[in-house]
Amino acid sequence: MTRDAPAALVTRDAPAALVTRDALAALDAADPLRAARDRFRLPPGVIYLDGNSLGPLPVATPGLVADAVERQWGEGLIRSWNDAGWIDLPQRIGAGIAPLLGTTPDCVIACDSVSVNLFKLAGAALAARPGRRVILAEAGDFPTDSYILAGLARIAGAELRLVARDAITAALDADTALLVLAHAHYATGAVHDMAAMNAAARAAGVLTLWDLSHSTGALALALDADGADLAVGCGYKYLGGGPGAPGFAWVARRHHADLQAPLQGWMGHAKPFDFTQDYTPATGVARLAVGTPPILAMTALAAGVATFDGIDMALAEAKSAALVRRFAILAADIAARFPALVVEPPPPGRHGAQLVLRHPRGRRVMAALIARGVIGDFRPSDRMRFGFPALYTRFTDLWDAAEALTQVLASDEWRDPRFDALGVVS
């Protein structure tokens, strides 16, 4: 997906000698996505490398949220469900997300959390494959996915089978209803070949459900072309919807008429304001709405999604990959000096917009880095995770972050036991 990217960005292995601050500054100057940084309000003195966990504040968000609070709610009151278009907001946001997924606007809806949406779609998939009772998922994926699937399996009388990454295809059998995979892995950044996995699943009569939390807004996606069945994704990472923003759900159009989630609420009813006793699902993904949509959170999510207006995702993916590779080179230099630091090399081929450095005292090292204004996060037992979203990360940020990391490791800063209290949200 990097075919349209400038040559400077797609250099696979820039020699360490070429990764100088001047060379990085030159890449910034030539960056076709440079102007997108102005869409965010980034605090001075901070190098933010955790947008893969919580995206930074878009410039437009405070005004739009204040308008939703003060004018739409405060003055419009209940009338704003119609007058301000609140009632359609989940689908309008879904339509805005659609180009990032490689799909059409009517196949996406913003609603609930990733976890709740996963339950809905996995439950719908089980019901759509009667006689098949196995949910297959990858061991070591983001934990909420296995928690949710285990809870679903318990109530639905199904079985959750967690298998290693290289055993997934072989595990697809006639008992398997559904394969649930994270497209980009939250910890390693490894990316599945979506088209290949969909094809393998389809050949076995298995539906696919993709968790796109670490892909949406980071990688160029092509759900329709790749033949996916179902997907969910996160609104608060790359999409910039704010802390705990609603997630989204996607359903391939060929399944629109048949799929019915176990979570069926009035907002997914064909005619919610008729207040009938029996549930008649709305057309298409509109039926995935459950309760009343959280308008203030949705307003912030809409503003976050709008930061992708006009962005070529192939270019964004190529830029993030270039950032990751260059940070890996800088980190390898540091690791040569401080051998307790280990660089987890980016997986071959496509990978998420992140890099993991391991250190036995990683929690303290990351906390000391954050105290220096370089913000990443920590995942047990020893992973320091750095994210490189394309819209606002600068190549020179890599240099400055590496400098800070060197200073932390060369000093006693990271030995402060208070830093063990660090705990941040994925």
Next chain:
Amino acid sequence: MTRDAPAALVTRDAPAALVTRDALAALDAADPLRAARDRFRLPPGVIYLDGNSLGPLPVATPGLVADAVERQWGEGLIRSWNDAGWIDLPQRIGAGIAPLLGTTPDCVIACDSVSVNLFKLAGAALAARPGRRVILAEAGDFPTDSYILAGLARIAGAELRLVARDAITAALDADTALLVLAHAHYATGAVHDMAAMNAAARAAGVLTLWDLSHSTGALALALDADGADLAVGCGYKYLGGGPGAPGFAWVARRHHADLQAPLQGWMGHAKPFDFTQDYTPATGVARLAVGTPPILAMTALAAGVATFDGIDMALAEAKSAALVRRFAILAADIAARFPALVVEPPPPGRHGAQLVLRHPRGRRVMAALIARGVIGDFRPSDRMRFGFPALYTRFTDLWDAAEALTQVLASDEWRDPRFDALGVVS
């Protein structure tokens, strides 16, 4: 629960001749809750009688939301999960709601929507009553409740049985796992005797799950004393959390150790940041959290809940009842002049903070009223619903609303067919 209310408020049947504007103004002047109106930003020229559907904007909310957006998120970024206390917000809000429910702070958590919370607790109750496969609920309750329960029954292999209000107790049998009831009915305002229903259910080995959407912040509740098992409620009506605010869930402490919802996500894990593959539920209601909490929406909900600081709910219930009765008297006078209008008398005993007037063209009449700045809502087929929250509704508002209704009915205003487009959210 009206024992502490001033005599003026508890007059059961004020004669029509006594319901004059001067008499109502005197009640406002003597209203011990009068000052609470200053906690809300109510638009000039509007009489808002729809706070039972969407509460108005609290004065404190815009500043608190702006702070959450600009300082906590914009400047604090990911650090605010710890530094701004985001991670505990659902439980701190729950603790704030607890006094309104007659329970202790550790039994309530703010999360998800009413519908999703209903699914969680009903699913948990089914699992806690193995061998019993019937979910009993009242026919004609708010539709999302029956939609959700039907979806749950389908996936869990259970049966949803909807029975008429007067047949509920008799229907409690050895097959029944769970009784789901709205405490105050969304359309009629009828209120169940919670202690009696809990006792009847308990005698039959049945768990109770109360939908408190139209009770919380409207009626004095005593969940612990009344022996309830489970409850959910709404954040955007009386609680003033804003459009689509998160709901809440309550679990009696005796069930804390045993209940496990089918929706189990990482935020309800005992140690979410250990990222273990297996799910270990957190202690108490904390396990009812699923996905990452929506902080902007939670911030607004916290501000709404804070409008009840220091409010005596027995007094609030008594004031709303007094408002309802007086509006019924005024409406009866109007109905005598315009016989197409029918007053649905408030149910005997306790009732919700609302009154329903029926009119064959109710949708248009309500739309014409709204055009005059008197805002209620409409429920098919012919119900105009008016709500009387105690914290900001004035007795003189009743007079002015009745005047506007008279003018609408005496004119052709309500005959405008454009008004048929009215559709507002409960």
